[in-house]
Amino acid sequence: MNPYHNANRTRWNAAAPKWKAMIDRRGTWKDIPNRPEMVFAPQEMKYFENISEKKIAVLGSGDNLAVLAFAGMGARVTSIDISEKQLENAGERARALNLDITFIQADVTDLSALPDNDFGLVYTGGHVAVWVSALQQYYNEAARILKPDGLFMVNEYHPFRRIWKKNTGRLEVEADYFSPGPFRYEYSNDILEPKAGGYPCYEFRWTVSSLIQAMLQAGCQLIEAAEFGTHVGDWEGAPLQGLPENLLLVGRKE
Ligand SMILES: C[S@@+](CC[C@H](N)C(=O)[O-])C[C@H]1O[C@@H](n2cnc3c(N)ncnc32)[C@H](O)[C@@H]1O
Structure with missing residues (x-):
């Protein structure tokens, strides 16, 4: 591998219990199958009007809230993540909600467990590309498992928010926008808490144009791009007000 x-997988496995506890503290995950608008922005919801019975793959499914929302809308969902611990937690939630979801442990750059031309929609994002060293391979795999005419939807944390030093109280560039990494960090078993000597992990910074280019190169026609969201969370550690939170790219497989 x-x-x-x-x-990154080792780190996500170590962090999975605290990540689960964080979502449990919020306590809203049980409502998601009936209220998908808790997970998806209106800019995304408009693509989900006829998804009942559609085959959907969610890549880098993480907390699986998008997966629960799609399943609640009647879609046949496959949840793919590199961390078996994240998937175990998601499996527990699916069972508690009586939802039939397929879980597959895989790296998004190698989806060989899945056939070509099988899904009507592939959905990914919310901090996935940042963990992936080979963006083109990731998007090629997404396009490969899509049926012709199927939609590839990427809703990522906006790249403009990723380049700043944390906890300096002002906007100070950590590494220039065009530096792809790898950036090595060490974290505790809490995904949000840096700790020297903790679990090493590697982040990669993709620019807006690199995400668009990768989608085009994968054989998808870009049908929409949108930037939205204004919320700044404490975990971001910098005064990011005025910078977009989300970058949505929607491609259609040619
Ligand atoms: C922050 S979550 C993103 C998904 C979701 N929006 C969330 O908030 O939980 C990141 C997820 O990506 C997964 N991940 C990281 N690298 C991956 C890779 N190469 N292939 C598949 N999943 C990966 C991690 O295991 C983690 O569950």
Whole structure:
């Protein structure tokens, strides 16, 4: 396995219990199958009008809130993540909600467990590309498993928010927008808490144009791009007001 991705997997496995506890404290995940608008922005919801019975793959499914929302809308969902611990937690939630979801542990750059031309929609994002060293391979795999005419939807944390030093009280560039990384960090078993000597992990910074280009190169026609969201969370550690929170790209497989 790609050594960067393997280290990231170890870190996500270590962080999974605290990540689960964080979502449990919010206490809203049980409502998501009936209220998908808690997870998806209006800019996304308009693509989900006829998804009952549609086959959907969610790549880098993480907390699986998008997966629960799609399943609640009647779609046949496959949830894919590199971390078996994240998937175990998601499996527990699916069982508690009586939802039939397929879970597959895989690296998004190698979806060989899945056939070509099978899904009507592939959905990914919310901080996935940042863990992936080979963006083009990731998007090629997404396009490969899509049926012709199927939609590839990426809703990522906006790249403009990713380049700043944390906790300096002002906007100070950590590394220039065009530096792709790898950036090595060490974290505790809490995904949001840096700790020297903790779990090493590797982040990659993709620019807006690199995400668009990768989608085009994968054989998808870009049908919409949108930037939205204004919320700044404490975890972001910098005064990011005025910078967009989300970058949505929607492609159609040619
Ligand atoms: C922050 S979550 C993003 C998804 C979701 N929006 C969330 O908030 O939980 C990141 C997820 O990406 C997964 N991940 C990281 N690298 C991956 C890779 N190469 N292939 C598949 N999943 C990966 C991690 O295991 C983690 O569950």
